[in-house]
Amino acid sequence: MSTPPPSHPAYPPTPGPYQQTPVPGPYQQTPVPGPYQQAPALGPYQQAPGPGACQICGAAPAAPVTVRGHQGMLVIMRFLKREGVFCRTCALASFRDMQADTMVLGWWGPLSVLITPFTLLTNLSALSGIRRIPEPVAPGFRPPLDPGKPVFKRPAGILALIPVGLLGLAVLAFTVLLAIGLVAGGSDSADHPTLTVGSCARNDAAWPEQDLEPESCDSSDAELRVTAPADGSCPAGAYLAYLKYSEDGSTSLCLRPLKS
Ligand SMILES: [Zn+2]
Structure with a gap:
């Protein structure tokens, strides 16, 4: 006491x-x-709130980064965005998370199938920006995010190879079909000869189909003489040749049957 x-x-x-x-x-x-x-010294990075330090961990240097995500849910879809001033480590972690999630959740809608590849490509270009941020030199107030494994070493990345592969095949098939179409179209246009006024031709198809081939006017195979239309029309008994047989593809030519 x-x-x-x-x-x-x-x-x-x-x-x-x-x-x-x-x-x-x-x-x-x-x-x-x-x-x-x-x-x-980090002048360029200072536009952001804070003195060029990572918003997540406080490390410097840091730079503005935007990574996007997409989720398709049959009828509805979600556009995700993570934006801020991040150090290289936190930015890489954000990119990998967004990319991996989009690869799994992005495809499940009719529009999302188209939007997801664009989202993934946009993130790839963001990644090239992230790689230009120097490694953190000034430590922050807390550890940076864990970047984890690269996207294609995660289950998400491996799963995503299926839709990415299918999409690649579709694009490839489309390209091949287009190429075949162009070749076929090209050979089609190269397929028919051009006829000049005064020359002769024969028709290998049955009228009114035309499959005209030039023929010497002396030849017994010559059936038609090519003439220029007078007053915009062909004389009685003459045919109008398809425009594609003219030199410029748009001139009318008349085909007068040779009497023999
Ligand atoms: Zn950070």
């Missing part, structure tokens, strides 16, 4: 020494302002 009274006077002295010595003196002089204020 005699001890409590003396204990009270004993405590007040203790705050004294702590407030005097350590806090204001050494801390305000050296560490905090010094090194962090030199960081403005």
